[in-house]
Amino acid sequence: MINNQRIPFFNYQQLFKDHAQEYLKIIEDVCERGAYIMGEELTLFEQKLSRYTGAKYAIGVADGTMALILGLMSVGIQKDDEVLVPSHTFIATAASVHHVGAKPVLVDCGRDHLIDPESVRKAITSRTRAIIPVQLNGRTANMDKILEISAQYDLKIVEDAAQALGSKFKEKMAGTFGDVGTFSFYPSKTLGGFGDGGAIVTNDEHIAYKIRALRDHGRSESGEIIGWGFNARLDNLQAAILSFKLDVYPESIQKRRNLAAIYHERLKEIKQLILPVGPDEQVNHYDIYQNYEIEAENREELIKYLRENGINTIIQWGGNCIHQFPALKLSVNVPYTEKMSKSYMLLPLNPVLIKQEIEYICDKIIKFYIK
Numbered sequence: 001m002i003n004n005q006r007i008p009f010f011n012y013q014q015l016f017k018d019h020a021q022e023y024l025k026i027i028e029d030v031c032e033r034g035a036y037i038m039g040e041e042l043t044l045f046e047q048k049l050s051r052y053t054g055a056k057y058a059i060g061v062a063d064g065t066m067a068l069i070l071g072l073m074s075v076g077i078q079k080d081d082e083v084l085v086p087s088h089t090f091i092a093t094a095a096s097v098h099h100v101g102a103k104p105v106l107v108d109c110g111r112d113h114l115i116d117p118e119s120v121r122k123a124i125t126s127r128t129r130a131i132i133p134v135q136l137n138g139r140t141a142n143m144d145k146i147l148e149i150s151a152q153y154d155l156k157i158v159e160d161a162a163q164a165l166g167s168k169f170k171e172k173m174a175g176t177f178g179d180v181g182t183f184s185f186y187p188s189k190t191l192g193g194f195g196d197g198g199a200i201v202t203n204d205e206h207i208a209y210k211i212r213a214l215r216d217h218g219r220s221e222s223g224e225i226i227g228w229g230f231n232a233r234l235d236n237l238q239a240a241i242l243s244f245k246l247d248v249y250p251e252s253i254q255k256r257r258n259l260a261a262i263y264h265e266r267l268k269e270i271k272q273l274i275l276p277v278g279p280d281e282q283v284n285h286y287d288i289y290q291n292y293e294i295e296a297e298n299r300e301e302l303i304k305y306l307r308e309n310g311i312n313t314i315i316q317w318g319g320n321c322i323h324q325f326p327a328l329k330l331s332v333n334v335p336y337t338e339k340m341s342k343s344y345m346l347l348p349l350n351p352v353l354i355k356q357e358i359e360y361i362c363d364k365i366i367k368f369y370i371k
């Protein structure tokens with residue numbers, strides 16, 4: 001059974017099958033009522049998300065990128081402001097800064113692949129207005145250091161927690177440290193919908209009010225236009241699906257953590273690899289392992305070898321960090337990011353994988369390096 005198996009990187013089909021009856025019932029129920037836009041399921045999902053994260057307000061929006069754009073606008077980021085963004089992130093993080101007229105200034109990451117506070121300090125100028133810490137791969141950065149810097153220089157914090165719903169630093173949830181925090185429900189995210197979706201959380205009533213209007217053509221809840229807005233609502237059908245998924249979310253996180261523990265135990269002695277911190281070795285952090293991102297010596301050969309053995313891996317964003325896209329002309333000095341961009345890759349990790357599959361992947365990796 002273990003030989004000749006194929007391990008896809010992600011398995012949408014199986015993920016659907018696991019709860020197919022429940023999903024079909026939800027879809028039928030919403031469609032029978034024609035409750036497509038701004039329905040009660042959206043309100044219910046927002047309440048659940050607020051309770052889950054501990055943030056006072058949660059607002060569903062069209063996707064994680066819109067969440068960032070509206071988040072930046074709601075804290076007043078505008079033309080010619082500079083916003084600090086780690087170079088090791090999805091293009092959407094920097095694009096959102098660009099789309100509000102501001103300038104993304106790229107900073108380095110550390111060995112944890114998260115924003116490096118020292119690099120942040122060095123990049124601050126008189127125009128810097130905000131920091132976007134990206135809680136990448138399901139891990140929350142050391143937010144004590146980021147908050148200290150933001151207090152010292154009076155900078156806004158917009159947390160890109162697209163990959164980190166449920167992740168914690170010192171018992172506090174990703175997305176709740178800054179002025180606003182954003183999430184993505186892209187299908188392969190830990191809480192994935194059946195299409196695009198996103199959300200913003202905040203503890204600030206006025207910011208929440210602005211975001212609710214921004215996502216719905218500038219309309220307040222009474223229907224009055226209070227400013228320019230967008231069509232950036234989260235579909236009610238998506239909200240209904242996500243609401244169900246959020247109920248069973250803690251179990252799926254636990255599965256990810258259990259599988260990550262196997263990777264960690266089996267691979268930690270391999271000198272050619274740098275691994276994420278194992279789930280049982282974390283003191284202040286609680287990772288949800290959206291991704292299991294490693295640094296691997298001889299990466300291209302390893303990927304090829306694993307593929308020959310039926311194992312599909314991925315290099316996030318095709319192996320390019322944001323400073324490496326020539327068309328964007330954002331080249332900067334980010335030495336760690338530059339170095340690790342040649343070795344980083346993702347091993348399969350999702351809740352439909354089983355222990356034996358992770359063991360099989362580990363067997364092959366060990367065989368590749370140890371021979």
Ligand SMILES: *Cc1c(COP(=O)(O)O)cnc(C)c1O
Nearest residue numbers: 063064065090092162184185186
């Ligand atoms: C997925 C992702 C986004 C964008 O989310 P979408 O819902 O795809 O728009 C932003 N930042 C990071 C780090 C992401 O992984």
